[in-house]
Amino acid sequence: MTDMSHAHHDHHMEGTMSPPITDPHGDHVTHPDSGGGSHVMMMQMTFFFGYKNVELLFAGLLINTPGEMVGACIGVFLLAMFYEGLKISREILLRRNQVNVRYNSMPIPGSDGTVLMETHKTVGQRMLSLSHLLQTVLHIIQVVVSYFLMLVFMTYNGYLCIAVAAGAGFGYFLFSWKKAVVVDITEHCH
Structure with a gap:
């Protein structure tokens, strides 16, 4: 893959899938879905x-x-x-x-x-x-x-x-x- 096609591929992925979001306390990591909602992937497992x-x-x-x-x-x-x-x-x-x-x-x-x-x-x-x-x-x-x-x-x-x-x-x-x-x-x- 050339640098140009790799950059195009990254841009395409960026437009369809948002990066994971971690809250400031680290107790939830969410992944926004295409419908505007989000899915919780992890929950806090230590006291905070x-x-x-x-x-x-x-x-x-x-x-x-x-x-x-x-x-x-x-x-x-x-x-x-x-x-x-x-x-x-x-x-x-x-x-x-x-x-x-x-x-x-x-x-x-x-x-x-x-x-x-x-x-x-x-x-x-x-x-x-x-x-x-x-x-x-x-x-x-x-x-x-x-x-x-x-x-x-x-x-x-x-x-x-x-x-x-x-x-x-x-x-x-x-x-x-x-x-x-x-x-x-x-x-x-x-």
């Missing part, structure tokens, strides 16, 4: 702190300003708090709607030759009941919210990851003290 071109859960939800990032962090924080509150609320609701409570006692030999009785509480719930239906709906919501939080964390954006962790921690702090803790006094390994 930035607020430009950060997609959050949905294609149309794009963060580009510091204010949008602050708003997104507040929303993610509240979602993580809600998730923790939902988990504790489901446990409380389950305890309130327990039926078929049975106590089973089992003899356990003591260290001095005496016999101790260990009691276990077994509870059940009716499958065809309003409380079980409510638990099922709340479980679905809990699973969906947990996946949303996981996907937010998988953006690898440091601000959003901190918001998930802080929201979960604050939610646990606010709601977990209501959680009943069962301590087995016969347990010897602490």
Whole structure:
């Protein structure tokens, strides 16, 4: 190929295919297509702190300003708090709607030759009941919210990851003290 034909070939390629575009933070490389859109080729796979071109859960939800990032962090924080509150609320609701409570006692030999009785509480719930239906709906919501939080964390954006962790921690702090803790006094390994 001569220099002249090589130059013509480069010019032809330049007119039909645009070069790849990399954003300033390096979290996406896009290739414009002939229809005016673009195709995302790579996504960020390391933690970064930035607020430009950060997609959050949905294609149309794009963060580009510091204010949008602050708003997104507040929303993610509240979602993580809600998730923790939902988990504790489901446990409380389950305890309130327990039926078929049975106590089973089992003899356990003591260290001095005496016999101790260990009691276990077994509870059940009716499958065809309003409380079980409510638990099922709340479980679905809990699973969906947990996946949303996981996907937010998988953006690898440091601000959003901190918001998930802080929201979960604050939610646990606010709601977990209501959680009943069962301590087995016969347990010897602490």
